[in-house]
Amino acid sequence: MKKETLLYVHIPFCKQKCFYCDFPSFANIEYLREDYLNALKIEIESRCKDIEFSSLFIGGGTPSYLTEEELRKLFNILRNVKFVHGAEKTIECNPGTINKEKLEIMKEGGINRISFGLQTTNNNLLKEIGRIHTLETFEENFKLSRDIGFKNINIDLMFGLPNQKLDELKETLNYIIKLNPEHISFYSLIIEEGTAFYNMYEKDILNLPSEEEERAMYSIGKEILESNGYKQYEFSNYAKSNKECFHNIGYWKLKDYIGVGSSSSSFINNKRIKNISNVKKYIDNININKKAFEEILENSKKENMEEYIFLGLRMLEGIDKRDFKDKFNLDIEEVYENEIISNIKKGLMIQTNERLKLTKQGIEVSNYVLSDFIR
Ligand code: SF4
The missing domain is CATH 3.20.20.70 (Aldolase class I)
Known part of the structure; x- marks a missing residue:
């Protein structure tokens, strides 16, 4: 694809x-x-x-x-x-x-x-x-x-x-x-x-x-x-x-994106790029060396998985388990087994074969549920 x-x-x-x-x-x-x-x-x-x-x-x-x-x-x-x-x-x-x-x-x-x-x-x-x-x-x-x-x-x-x-x-x-x-x-x-x-x-x-x-x-x-x-x-x-x-x-869904202009961020090929925030400095740097980057960070797989969960669970349809597997080559249930089971028991999450999402109650206490997935 x-x-x-x-x-x-x-x-x-x-x-x-x-x-x-x-x-x-x-x-x-x-x-x-x-x-x-x-x-x-x-x-x-x-x-x-x-x-x-x-x-x-x-x-x-x-x-x-x-x-x-x-x-x-x-x-x-x-x-x-x-x-x-x-x-x-x-x-x-x-x-x-x-x-x-x-x-x-x-x-x-x-x-x-x-x-x-x-x-x-x-x-x-x-x-x-x-x-x-x-x-x-x-x-x-x-x-x-x-x-x-x-x-x-x-x-x-x-x-x-x-x-x-x-x-x-x-x-x-x-x-x-x-x-x-x-x-x-x-x-x-x-x-x-x-x-x-x-x-x-x-x-x-x-x-x-x-x-x-x-x-x-x-x-x-x-x-x-x-x-x-x-x-x-x-x-x-x-x-x-x-x-x-x-x-x-x-x-x-943690797709790749390019952000252009001062302060914008990009996430491309697993790299996080942060552009210079100061508008004048951004202009000067581009004029001197055509570069606007302030910082380039390579995310670890763990960081990307956490971010994927953190963002994905904001959507009411939740996370597509197959998409997680395609992206990280791991089953979400294996990586987060304890977190998923305990939140399901508390009535804060539900899962089907395809998806994992927050319940209505889970959305109300989303900060609490999401923090569980950040290790
Ligand atoms: S200051 Fe500008 S960017 Fe911020 S909320 Fe107001 S209009 Fe929007």
């Missing part, structure tokens, strides 16, 4: 840094954009030739924050990259940074999936988490994308936000469902070090929902989404039939 390889392109620019965000994205470095795209061209030309990719994900940062001219340049660079016929090609867009022309450029560039970062429909909450847009801007942008002809759209939502109430979350979900997107990502807020929220959390001035409220938000969210035709296929991801994100599933 032909090996699948995914392509990720990182665009590290944002108009403003959201208060919860620890992604490698930056505001106020717009002056680097032109040089960054030139560097990206060199990296793509040297690393992507001779590969036929199965999907593309342009993420960030805010790719849609690029100007029309810059977007054209990006798609011109990508024009020389080979993709399998019908490959899923996603771009992340933030409301307030797109217009008709940009969407048309994306469409002409082969994009067939848009992922909108919205997080909540409540305008007060949007302001309080540092988003640059209102619900009205989002809705305008969403409708414009439909008018341009995008038939596969994801919307990112968050729960567990400071000052968020269960009723507000229900309103958000019911509102979004009416717009009928094909895919909804439904994440809980995690307070990450280095973010504005982390500082507020340290000072004890962040009014977060209790653990109990957060659990209720997860369950009610799941219930609302599922009763409206969105099937949960991963802990935080819901999709209409056949609209699951192919690219992300590739990550969870």
